Amino acid sequence: MEKEILEKKDVTILFAGDSGDGMQLTGNQFTFTSALFGNDVSTFPNFPAEIRAPQGTVAGVSGFQLRFGSVEVFTPGDDSDVLVVMNAAALKANISKLKRGGVVIANTSGFDNKNLKLSHYEVNPLEDGSLDDYELHEVDITSLTREALVDSGLARKDVDRSKNMFVLGFLYWMYSRDLASTIQFIEEKFAKKPELIESNLKVLKTGYHYGDTSETFGTRYQVKKAKLPKGKYRSIMGNQAAAYGIIAAAKQAGLKTFYGSYPITPASDILHELSKHKNFGVKTYQAEDEIAAICAAIGASFGGALGVTASSGPGIALKGEALGLAVMLELPLLVINVQRGGPSTGLPTKTEQSDLMQALYGRNGEAPIPVIAARTPSDCFSSIMEAIRISVEHMTPVMFLSDGYLANGAEPWAYPEAKDLPKITVPKVTQKPAEGEAYLPYLRDEKLVREWAIPGMEGLMHRLGGLEKEDRTGNISYDPENHEKMVRLRAEKVERIADFIPDLKIEQGPEKGKVLVLGWGSTYGSIRMAVDQCIKEGLEVSQAHFRYLNPFPKNTAEIMASFDHVIIPEINDKQLVHVIRSKFLMDAIPFSKIQGLPFTSSELVAKIKEIYA
Amino acid sequence: MTGSKLRAKDFETDQDVRWCPGCGDYAILKQVQTAFAELGMEKENTVFISGIGCSSRFPYYMDTYGMHSIHGRAAAIASGLKAVRKDLNVWIVTGDGDSLSIGGNHLIHLLRRNFDVNVLLFNNEIYGLTKGQYSPTTPEGTVTKSSPYGVLDHPFNPLALALGAEATFVARALDRDPRHLKDLIIRANEHKGTSLLEIYQNCPVFNDGAFTVLTDKDSKQDSTLWLKNGEPLVFGENNTKGILLDGFKPKIVSLEDGYSMDDLWVHDESDPLKAHMLTRFFGDPSLEGNLPRPFGLFYVNERESYETAMDNQVQEAYNQRGEGDLDALIQGKSTWEIN
Numbered sequence: 001m002e003k004e005i006l007e008k009k010d011v012t013i014l015f016a017g018d019s020g021d022g023m024q025l026t027g028n029q030f031t032f033t034s035a036l037f038g039n040d041v042s043t044f045p046n047f048p049a050e051i052r053a054p055q056g057t058v059a060g061v062s063g064f065q066l067r068f069g070s071v072e073v074f075t076p077g078d079d080s081d082v083l084v085v086m087n088a089a090a091l092k093a094n095i096s097k098l099k100r101g102g103v104v105i106a107n108t109s110g111f112d113n114k115n116l117k118l119s120h121y122e123v124n125p126l127e128d129g130s131l132d133d134y135e136l137h138e139v140d141i142t143s144l145t146r147e148a149l150v151d152s153g154l155a156r157k158d159v160d161r162s163k164n165m166f167v168l169g170f171l172y173w174m175y176s177r178d179l180a181s182t183i184q185f186i187e188e189k190f191a192k193k194p195e196l197i198e199s200n201l202k203v204l205k206t207g208y209h210y211g212d213t214s215e216t217f218g219t220r221y222q223v224k225k226a227k228l229p230k231g232k233y234r235s236i237m238g239n240q241a242a243a244y245g246i247i248a249a250a251k252q253a254g255l256k257t258f259y260g261s262y263p264i265t266p267a268s269d270i271l272h273e274l275s276k277h278k279n280f281g282v283k284t285y286q287a288e289d290e291i292a293a294i295c296a297a298i299g300a301s302f303g304g305a306l307g308v309t310a311s312s313g314p315g316i317a318l319k320g321e322a323l324g325l326a327v328m329l330e331l332p333l334l335v336i337n338v339q340r341g342g343p344s345t346g347l348p349t350k351t352e353q354s355d356l357m358q359a360l361y362g363r364n365g366e367a368p369i370p371v372i373a374a375r376t377p378s379d380c381f382s383s384i385m386e387a388i389r390i391s392v393e394h395m396t397p398v399m400f401l402s403d404g405y406l407a408n409g410a411e412p413w414a415y416p417e418a419k420d421l422p423k424i425t426v427p428k429v430t431q432k433p434a435e436g437e438a439y440l441p442y443l444r445d446e447k448l449v450r451e452w453a454i455p456g457m458e459g460l461m462h463r464l465g466g467l468e469k470e471d472r473t474g475n476i477s478y479d480p481e482n483h484e485k486m487v488r489l490r491a492e493k494v495e496r497i498a499d500f501i502p503d504l505k506i507e508q509g510p511e512k513g514k515v516l517v518l519g520w521g522s523t524y525g526s527i528r529m530a531v532d533q534c535i536k537e538g539l540e541v542s543q544a545h546f547r548y549l550n551p552f553p554k555n556t557a558e559i560m561a562s563f564d565h566v567i568i569p570e571i572n573d574k575q576l577v578h579v580i581r582s583k584f585l586m587d588a589i590p591f592s593k594i595q596g597l598p599f600t601s602s603e604l605v606a607k608i609k610e611i612y613a
Numbered sequence: 614m615t616g617s618k619l620r621a622k623d624f625e626t627d628q629d630v631r632w633c634p635g636c637g638d639y640a641i642l643k644q645v646q647t648a649f650a651e652l653g654m655e656k657e658n659t660v661f662i663s664g665i666g667c668s669s670r671f672p673y674y675m676d677t678y679g680m681h682s683i684h685g686r687a688a689a690i691a692s693g694l695k696a697v698r699k700d701l702n703v704w705i706v707t708g709d710g711d712s713l714s715i716g717g718n719h720l721i722h723l724l725r726r727n728f729d730v731n732v733l734l735f736n737n738e739i740y741g742l743t744k745g746q747y748s749p750t751t752p753e754g755t756v757t758k759s760s761p762y763g764v765l766d767h768p769f770n771p772l773a774l775a776l777g778a779e780a781t782f783v784a785r786a787l788d789r790d791p792r793h794l795k796d797l798i799i800r801a802n803e804h805k806g807t808s809l810l811e812i813y814q815n816c817p818v819f820n821d822g823a824f825t826v827l828t829d830k831d832s833k834q835d836s837t838l839w840l841k842n843g844e845p846l847v848f849g850e851n852n853t854k855g856i857l858l859d860g861f862k863p864k865i866v867s868l869e870d871g872y873s874m875d876d877l878w879v880h881d882e883s884d885p886l887k888a889h890m891l892t893r894f895f896g897d898p899s900l901e902g903n904l905p906r907p908f909g910l911f912y913v914n915e916r917e918s919y920e921t922a923m924d925n926q927v928q929e930a931y932n933q934r935g936e937g938d939l940d941a942l943i944q945g946k947s948t949w950e951i952n
Contacts, residue, residue, distance in 0.1 A: 032947070035949070036947060037949075038949060038951065181947065225951075228951050229951070230952060231950070231951060232944070232948050232950050234945050234947065234948045235947070236945075244942060247939070247942065248939055248943070258693060258697050260693060277937060278927045278930035279927075279930040279931050279933075279935065279936060279937045280936075280939075281927070281937075283697065283923060285692075285696060287689065287692075287722075288689075288718055288719065288722040289718060291686060291719075292686075292689035292692070292718070292719055295682070295683075295686040295689035295690045295692075295719075296689050296690065296692050296693030296696065297693055298682075298693065299662070299680075299690035299691060299692060299693030299695075299696075300693040300697045302660075302690070302694055303693070303694045303697045303698040303701070304697070305697040305698075325682060325683050415943050415944055417940060418939040418940045438627075455657070455658070455659075455660050455678035455694075455698065455701050456657055456658055456698070456700065458657045459657070460657070461656050461677055461678050461679075462678065462679075463672050463673050463680065464680045465673075465679075465680060465681030465682065466665075466681065467681065475628065476673065
């Protein structure tokens with residue numbers, strides 16, 4: 001039977017199953033195949049904090065949402081068009097995220113009595129009519145997988161583990177996708193276990209053919225290539241982009257990288273990625289704790305390398321004292337915070353923007369540091385390069401903010417060529433003091449930046465430390481006026497960075513007008529979609545987005561003053577709003593969400609309309 | 614400066630030394646400067662890293678590169694420095710509070726990793742800079758400002774701890790015996806790997822006399838044991854006492870009473886098991902039946918330093934894959950083009 005093919009502009013799919021069902025892998029493969037095909041893609045993996053929460057329970061459900069389109073997509077979508085559920089718990093956890101009339105593909109083996117009981121369903125939801133508002137397709141994925149592999153000789157456990165390939169194959173059929181890149185992936189992943197290559201490929205193809213032969217599915221869909229800006233593309237995740245950005249910036253500065261880190265979700269992937277690339281002169285060091293990680297990075301910077309450390313909120317809290325030391329030492333140091341839900345251990349696998357205050361003020365004493373935030377997964381690359389440029393050229397520790405949503409999210413990236421990357425100038429001491437003159441380690445240039453004298457350089461011996469420094473000499477000083485002078489010098493040094501960063505710009509909408517939606521960090525995509533929709537509906541709404549949170553771009557107040565209302569959406573409790581109010585004495589309307597989840601565009605559209613009215 | 618021989622004085626800085634009069638730290642500073650002159654050390658290639666505490670002011674008084682960092686973290690900072698700068702001669706100066714309490718974690722990990730750095734652990738069994746609270750090496754029962762009814766905490770045995778943490782160089786010296794101290798500083802410098810040199814140091818203000826039994830003319834001969842590699846363990850007036858091993862049990866014997874040198878335990882600084890036993894000579898030697906407190910080099914063992922292993926791994930990556938190609942890294946394996 002020839003099946004009908006319908007064209008769609010964009011589609012959101014949510015894969016959900018037990019944490020052991022391979023939903024992340026399935027989602028990533030679908031993403032990659034769609035990106036390669038030429039769709040724009042945005043993803044949102046959502047997994048439990050437990051590695052293997054009890055099977056079949058709602059707590060153990062792992063999800064992967066992705067949106068792909070022939071139009072530009074900036075978010076992984078609000079509600080999904082298709083929900084794939086491997087068991088009853090996955091349905092229970094995610095049915096509220098499916099559009100009315102959307103497609104449910106349910107693995108019927110995951111709805112046996114045991115699964116229903118574990119997910120607290122009294123009646124089987126596939127049978128009680130509760131899904132009547134949706135297009136329900138029941139497929140016994142487990143049995144079909146077992147049948148396909150009946151002669152494989154594999155253990156039942158291994159057979160069942162490949163059922164995600166059935167799902168992937170089936171969805172490839174449904175969306176007219178090519179199997180080639182996944183076939184290549186499987187061949188590489190199981191290169192040392194040929195029997196698993198064979199079995200996974202067989203199940204993948206079985207899933208694909210099931211679409212063709214099964215009577216239940218009459219329709220296939222097609223999502224054409226997106227009209228993205230010209231260029232060469234690849235798919236990239238935030239933590240990966242951050243790791244590449246560190247390598248690229250160190251190269252542009254001619255420095256060796258030392259990366260000190262202690263494992264923590266969701267920052268560890270940067271360590272994993274960097275540790276693969278030692279042939280770029282990268283040294284990675286898994287320290288005994290968070291404090292040792294930053295201290296070792298400080299030691300490396302003292303030795304003339306680019307010291308980098310990364311963590312998430314709880315780890316950053318532990319690094320606070322050492323970060324203050326770096327402020328006193330005035331050495332380059334990059335501190336990465338891949339934010340997650342807090343306080344305390346909080347929500348380790350969920351996203352949040354609640355460490356902005358910690359980044360700006362979370363140290364004892366007057367200890368200002370530049371703060372830079374990335375807006376999309378691929379933007380982690382250029383934003384982290386910019387953070388490193390500022391750190392090195394201005395001899396200061398810098399905080400780079402990412403979050404769980406950016407870290408694990410993927411998108412197509414029009415990647416740059418190495419020759420086009422910005423150069424970074426290192427302020428190393430060029431000459432030693434004249435005979436008989438003492439070396440002054442805290443002498444400053446017009447940017448108020450001191451030079452970097454590195455052990456091994458003759459005639460420049462000096463002692464740094466956390467005690468207050470005397471101006472110019474760097475000797476210990478308890479002099480009251482010197483202390484005030486040094487506090488102000490260090491603050492002014494950071495303020496002057498504003499002369500070396502670009503202005504805040506209007507991303508879309510008029511340059512002045514009624515409503516400005518002003519964001520920072522990972523809310524960029526949701527705001528972009530929401531403002532775009534409002535503009536299309538004829539509203540006078542604009543978008544601006546901060547990369548630099550300390551110092552702010554010089555035209556910030558001017559931009560804000562050009563609008564009747566400024567809305568600041570944040571995945572925290574009004575942190576940027578507080579800062580803006582105190583810094584500029586200007587009002588901004590907060591819009592907070594603190595659920596460990598990103599904004600949906602529709603939430604933002606509703607808020608914009610409320611203010612607009 | 615390189616090439617011209619420096620004198621001890623050349624390692625002094627223009628800063629006034631601000632320890633209390635009579636502090637044991639003066640003697641240690643002097644011996645470090647003297648040893649460095651003897652060793653022909655180059656100022657620009659030497660770095661002192663310290664934490665917080667009286668002893669941690671040390672870097673300000675050495676005309677080398679230096680960092681007076683934050684409480685307990687000198688070992689962590691020195692590790693990062695050494696990881697990227699194998700060529701530097703790195704010294705950590707720390708105290709009993711700094712490295713055994715707030716910085717205890719960093720110390721044990723430094724020792725197991727075996728970075729080629731030298732740790733001078735000034736042990737005065739008290740917190741001096743904060744004015745007299747008990748430290749992790751203060752004996753139980755001691756009355757201090759924070760323990761008016763006596764210390765409850767059982768103290769650390771720093772050298773036993775170091776061996777437990779897989780240290781490759783473990784030694785003990787005394788501020789009152791400068792020549793012996795200087796010799797151990799020189800041995801520590803020679804060792805490729807982390808050298809831990811514990812130095813008993815008298816705090817005349819808050820814990821005066823903590824080591825009197827080990828330094829007083831009348832008591833020191835019976836209470837101290839000076840280890841020499843390849844030589845029997847003898848002590849006491851005119852070295853008339855010795856220690857032998859009765860099975861696994863050390864026993865004090867008199868050489869004037871039926872025992873000869875041939876019966877005694879001969880010190881072997883490469884023997885880890887015996888080194889463990891020597892660190893357990895830790896009772897109060899003024900009490901009847903207790904073993905004397907040993908000084909000298911307990912244990913030394915060559916094991917690859919962390920920075921060497923790290924550099925080798927990086928070099929291996931270069932050998933196998935060549936210098937990293939940034940464009941290849943950025944574009945990855947699968948790309949597509951939009952025209």
